[in-house]
Amino acid sequence: MAENSPTPQAVLDCLKRQVSPVTHRCSDSKIIRYGAFVGSVIESHSSLPRAMDYGRELIRLAADDGKSVASGTVILADTMSSCKGRFTREWHAPAGGVWGCMIHANTLLPQSRQFVSLAVGVACCEAVRESGGDEALLRWVNDLLVDGRKLAGFLIETYTERTHGEEFTLVGFGINVNNRAFPSELTDCAVSLAEILGKHSNLTEFTTLFLAKLAWCFGLLYHEEALELRGESFSGSAGRHMLLQRWLELSDTVGKKVVYGFDVMTAPQYRAEVLRVDEYGGLVLRLEDGFVKTEYSGEVRYIP
Amino acid sequence: MADEIDFDALLAQYKSDPFDYVDIYAIHTGRVTFKVSDGQEVTGPGGEWGQIPGTLLYEINRERNPKNISAGTNGIVTGIHLEFEGQFVEAGEKLLTIKHPLKKKEIxxxxxxxxxxxxxxxxxxxYFFAMDIQSRIDKKGARAITIDSGDEILTMxxxxxxxxxxYKGEQGVIHSVYxxxxxSVAQGEPLIGICAPEKLPLIQKIITRVKADWDTDH
Structure with a gap:
């Protein structure tokens, strides 16, 4: 039996307790309704090779059966044996962490899809902060850091099933909660919530909170999209997209000196100062020669 | 049919008019102010990372939100629509053309x-190649890789x-990588050029012919 086993009802109850930290408006109920699909089905496993692969298999099997996987289906595993990060990076998923993915049937418009990466980062950062990790901060795009060490990482992959051509987004997450041991090469750059708090957290309760936050953030994406389609301004201050506004509140990237690269670990490209994040989530950088460039993909590392 | 291309005519055409004509359109509705004039030479983006913008072509202002639009390529400004100066234009309105001199490689x-x-x-x-394709390219080179419709070739x-x-299209080898x-690659710009294996000799013939017939690099 899996240790990390939140229920859809618990996630929904937790979602209903969420009230926007920035709006406190009647739109909250709409956001909850838009986001309630997240966690409507939850599969908890004691072990899987890789949740993203399992998610793709679920999608394939459902399509073969003439059906479609429920959007918002969450797959969790207490441990995973064949994890990977972006590019060819390894990701370790021992017992004690929150490992899994959420399947999202892609019904967002392209301009909203851009914010999916930000959404999962915001959700995790809020969950960690509410669990006591007050120092958690987001580094563009969605790395969750505490004191410069990575507490969580995310992988967003699109998958189009072949039978009906339906497009899904697989939102993969790996959050170091109670796991304290890291491979030697990661000891200096990884951290867990247990290390920060000095105690273990209830894994199922934390996951429930994270999924409720994820539901809220996806609800925000749909809510803001609906406003835009009606020709109205986004609901953040000065008409800013609410998800982006929340991301900015949780991030320390703006103002930092960084090294940028598409794959910054193996192929760093240039050094720059982060001027701002634009309305599409792009990172506006001033290079060392004074010219300004905006990046919509890739990653940064802070320069001490 | 590609096999029936009249190379003599094509080369003669490029020799008599070795330019690309790049039309520049209004990126959205707004009031236009030109920053260049007919006959002016402009430059494209520069710098190691493309961070130095090209010559400023026009400013478009909508609801007090001005945007500066710069040249994406070098060349000479032609056919500028001065009647739009200071006027409100629709998105997609043609504003000017850049006459871009082609290099041998571009031809x-x-x-x-x-x-x-x-x-x-x-x-x-x-974009980057899918891991399987990349590892095959690393081992054998792109032109040894055959792809078929439905193959996962790239990651966006x-x-x-x-x-x-x-990939959607007929089976072939990856001849050109763009x-x-x-x-960043703009929507609609070519990513790769695919060639049926039997057409490879034709491709080589084109390259050899242009290299031989073209005197200079410009």
């Missing part, structure tokens, strides 16, 4: 694009969201 690529099947970027994003990366891109990993 070869232009001719090849008439022979190759081009696979274009579905969205403005950064935008805001840390990776989307597999599947993108660089880590450099």
């Amino acid at each position: 070869i690529e232009n001719i090849l694009k008439e022979v190759l099947s081009l696979f274009s970027a579905p969205e403005t994003a950064k 990366s935008l805001m840390k969201r990776d989307t597999p891109v599947y 993108f660089k990993p880590g450099v």
Whole structure:
């Protein structure tokens, strides 16, 4: 039996307790309704090779059966044996962490899809902060850091099933909660919530909170999209997209000196100062020669 | 048919008019102010990372939100529509043309694009080869890789969201690669050029012919 086993009802109850930290408006109920699909089905496993692969298999099997996987289906595993990060990076998923993915049937418009990466980062950062990790901060795009060490990482992959051509987004997450041991090469750059708090957290309760936050953030994406389609301004201050506004509140990237690269670990490209994040989530950088460039993909590392 | 291309006529055409004509349109509705004039020489983006913008072509202002639009390529400004100066224009209105002088390499690529099947970027994003394809390219080179319709060939990366891109088209080898990993490609721009194996001799003939017939690099 899996240790990390939140229920859809618990996630929904937790979602209903969420009230926007920035709006406190009647739109909250709409956001909850838009986001309630997240966690409507939850599969908890004691072990899987890789949740993203399992998610793709679920999608394939459902399509073969003439059906479609429920959007918002969450797959969790207490441990995973064949994890990977972006590019060819390894990701370790021992017992004690929150490992899994959420399947999202892609019904967002392209301009909203851009914010999916930000959404999962915001959700995790809020969950960690509410669990006591007050120092958690987001580094563009969605790395969750505490004191410069990575507490969580995310992988967003699109998958189009072949039978009906339906497009899904697989939102993969790996959050170091109670796991304290890291491979030697990661000891200096990884951290867990247990290390920060000095105690273990209830894994199922934390996951429930994270999924409720994820539901809220996806609800925000749909809510803001609906406003835009009606020709109205986004609901953040000065008409800013609410998800982006929340991301900015949780991030320390703006103002930092960084090294940028598409794959910054193996192929760093240039050094720059982060001027701002634009309305599409792009990172506006001033290079060392004074010219300004905006990046919509890739990653940064802070320069001490 | 590509096999029936009249190379003599094509080369004569490029020799008599060795230019690309790049039309510049209004990127959205707004009031236009030109920053260049007819006959002016302009430069494209520069710098190691493309961070130095090209020559400023026009400013478009909508609801007190001005945007500066710069040249994406070098050349000479022609056909500027001065009647739009200070006027409110619709998105997509043609504003001017840049007459871009072609280099030998560009002429070869232009001719090849008439022979190759081009696979274009579905969205403005950064692209890299799918891991399987990349490892095969690393071992044998792109021109030894045959791809078929339905193959996962690329990954499109935008805001840390990776989307597999599947090839649609006739079977062939990857002859030309038009993108660089880590450099953004605009929607609709070609990513790769595919060639049926039996057409490879024809491709080589084109390259040899242009190289031989073209005196200078410019």
